[in-house]
Amino acid sequence: MIRNVSSIIALLLLASCGAETGPESPVADLGAGRAIAEDRCSGCHGLDGRGKTSEIPNLAAQPAEYLVEAMQAYREDRRHHSALQELISGFSEADVRNIAAHFAALPPLPPAPDPPAEGIAYREGAEIAKACFSCHGENGFSTEPGIPNLAGQQPIYLMVSTQEYASGARGHEVKEEMLAGLEQIDLEKMALFFAAQLPPxxxxxxxxxxxxxxxxxxxxxxxxxxxxxxxxxxxxxxxxxxxxxxxxxxxxxxxxxxxxxxxxxxxxxxxxxxxxxxxxxx
Missing domain, CATH: 1.10.760.10 (Cytochrome c-like domain)
Structure with missing residues (x-):
């Protein structure tokens, strides 16, 4: 009996020694990934992994597995973006792992900064300009016969014109009344808004x-x-x-x-x- 038990234990030990172990995941090279990212990716995603426009995603601190899967999807035509597909088709599997590891290791990005002052002036100008839409059309594109476009007009010309209407120098009572109470800075913001519009x-x-x-x-x-x-x-x-x-x-x-x-x-x-x-x- 003792001999049989010993034989069974020996067989189990041999079986465990012979069992296959799963392959180890390749180790990513952060330095190599950083070099590729700085050379090939930073034009859109920045050195810090931040997308340079609102349409470009941030890559900093994204999970490496997700980034690998996304790049493979572009390579295999499961995601569609001609520039990315062409770029990634030239990367090896090691390159893909290294790039993903680099971006995953970057620190999370702080919130985007507040909009610059000129952005605030534009938005305020848009609010002031709404009073003109009923005659000059939405965003200053006139579809009313005899009413001029304001969209895309030279800003200083618009400033001078509105100042003259506001002061009564152009002899238009309706416009003079409408512009009453607006400060010089308000007229400038409104002119900035209209000048920035592209008429169809x-x-x-x-x-x-x-x-x-x-x-x-x-x-x-x-x-x-x-x-x-x-x-x-x-x-x-x-x-x-x-x-x-x-x-x-x-x-x-x-x-x-x-x-x-x-x-x-x-x-x-x-x-x-x-x-x-x-x-x-x-």
């Missing part, structure tokens, strides 16, 4: 011919810029402007209802409509 492209108006109007704008481009995009902060842009407003304004200069020594005075109504049609679709 207009459809051609039902009058005029943009192709015919283009050569007629040669005398206008010296002040208002090529295609009506002004590079002088005190001269308004005409590109994308509401066409009926342009017709009305140019006629007023021609007929001396508005005064400006450099404005055209020898254009027919047909010429003016063609000029307005050209500028409105730029």
């Amino acid at each position: 492209r207009r459809e051609p108006p039902p009058f005029g011919n943009p192709a015919v109007g283009e050569p007629l704008t040669a005398s206008c481009g010296g002040c208002h810029g090529a295609r009506g995009v002004s590079h002088d902060p005190v001269i308004p842009s005409l590109a994308g402007q509401e066409p009926n407003y342009l017709v009305s304004a140019i006629r007023a200069y021609r007929d001396h209802e508005r005064s400006h020594e450099d404005m055209i005075t020898n254009r027919s109504d047909e010429d003016i409509e063609n000029i307005a049609a050209y500028y409105s679709v730029q």
Whole structure:
């Protein structure tokens, strides 16, 4: 009996000695991972692992297993991003482990800093500007015939114009009343907001011919810029402007209802409509 028990124990010991053990996980090289990340990843994810825009994720202190899985998913076309797929396809398995280990070892990122002062001014300008939307359209893009765009306009020109309306110098009681109570800094913030807007492209108006109007704008481009995009902060842009407003304004200069020594005075109504049609679709 004792001999049988000893035999069984011996067999169990042999079996345990012969059992296979699982492979050890490869050890990541943090230095190698840091070198690759600084060379290939930092352009988007920063040296500290912070995404450089709100659309780019932070990688600092993310779990290494998650980062490895994410990179493998890009490589295997289970995630889609052409730039990342091309980048990661050139990494070896060791590179992927090392990069993941590097980012996982970085300290957690502190909260993003408060927005800069100019961001606050822009948001405050947007609130002030809402009072103008009922006439000039949302974000200053006018769809009302005869009402000018404010979107994308030169900011200093807008500041001067609103100051003149506020003071009564332009003789518009409704605007003067609307702007009453606003400080100079409020007008500047509002102008900043409107100047930062990009107006959508207009459809051609039902009058005029943009192709015919283009050569007629040669005398206008010296002040208002090529295609009506002004590079002088005190001269308004005409590109994308509401066409009926342009017709009305140019006629007023021609007929001396508005005064400006450099404005055209020898254009027919047909010429003016063609000029307005050209500028409105730029």
